[in-house]
Amino acid sequence: MDDDKKKLEQERAELNTLIGKGVSFEVKDTEFDVERRFFGIVKKYKPREVTRTFKIEEMTLATLDRISVETIEFAIDEKAMKSADSMQRARSLAREHSIRCARVVAIAVLGEDRLVPIHGKGVTRWVEDTKRLDELTALFARKIKPSVLYKLYVIVNAMSNLGDFMNSIRLMQQERTTMPIRIEKTNKD
Numbered sequence: 001m002d003d004d005k006k007k008l009e010q011e012r013a014e015l016n017t018l019i020g021k022g023v024s025f026e027v028k029d030t031e032f033d034v035e036r037r038f039f040g041i042v043k044k045y046k047p048r049e050v051t052r053t054f055k056i057e058e059m060t061l062a063t064l065d066r067i068s069v070e071t072i073e074f075a076i077d078e079k080a081m082k083s084a085d086s087m088q089r090a091r092s093l094a095r096e097h098s099i100r101c102a103r104v105v106a107i108a109v110l111g112e113d114r115l116v117p118i119h120g121k122g123v124t125r126w127v128e129d130t131k132r133l134d135e136l137t138a139l140f141a142r143k144i145k146p147s148v149l150y151k152l153y154v155i156v157n158a159m160s161n162l163g164d165f166m167n168s169i170r171l172m173q174q175e176r177t178t179m180p181i182r183i184e185k186t187n188k189d
Contacts, residue, residue, distance in 0.1 A: 022057035023155050027143050052139075054109045056152070056159050063111050064160055066128075070104050099141050101153050106136035108156040 029052055032045040059067070074097060107114060114133055115126040140149070 022055045023159065024053055024055045025148075025152065027052050027054065027139060029139060029143055056105075056108045056155055057111060058159055059108060060112055062115075063107060066107050066114075067104055067156070067160070070100055070107065073100060094146070098146065098149065099137065101149050102140035102144065103133070103137045104156060105140055105144075105149065105152045106133055108159065109136060 029050055030047050031050050032047055035044040035046060036042070037044060110129075110133065114129055116129045118125045118127050144152070
């Protein structure tokens with residue numbers, strides 16, 4: 001029993017370290033330099049490989065809610081997967097949900113930076129920067145292999161820190177100050 005407790009404590013310490021530091025990953029992409037010739041009439045595009053570094057850090061509740069919106073859309077019919085055309089269904093699900101997985105990773109990478117303020121008459125609204133989110137989603141879908149995308153998705157789930165969140169909710173539920181406390185002893189005759 002002591003070994004199990006030690007392993008759990010060690011795992012918790014590693015998870016807390018991971019959450020505290022965040023996880024970085026690199027994506028290689030191609031950018032094009034434009035070379036203009038003949039007074040700008042003719043353009044020549046030269047490809048150049050660049051490496052971009054991204055970091056997934058512990059997410060805020062707003063980011064977790066936005067990720068939840070995406071993950072709700074994952075729908076897999078288990079009965080259809082056991083049918084004769086299961087490979088065809090798997091291919092269509094991979095095509096359908098790979099973009100969604102890339103979007104979840106993009107939301108986690110951007111975090112609160114995916115929101116831009118729109119100032120109005122005495123009120124500031126926060127609106128999602130869909131252009132930036134779509135660009136990152138397209139980059140991840142285009143350049144990240146499915147095995148790496150899966151690992152990043154697992155990291156996003158780990159960085160959500162849902163375990164500590166649920167523990168704090170449980171503690172708050174048990175320690176409410178407005179919870180009725182029975183002072184009198186009830187007599188059952």
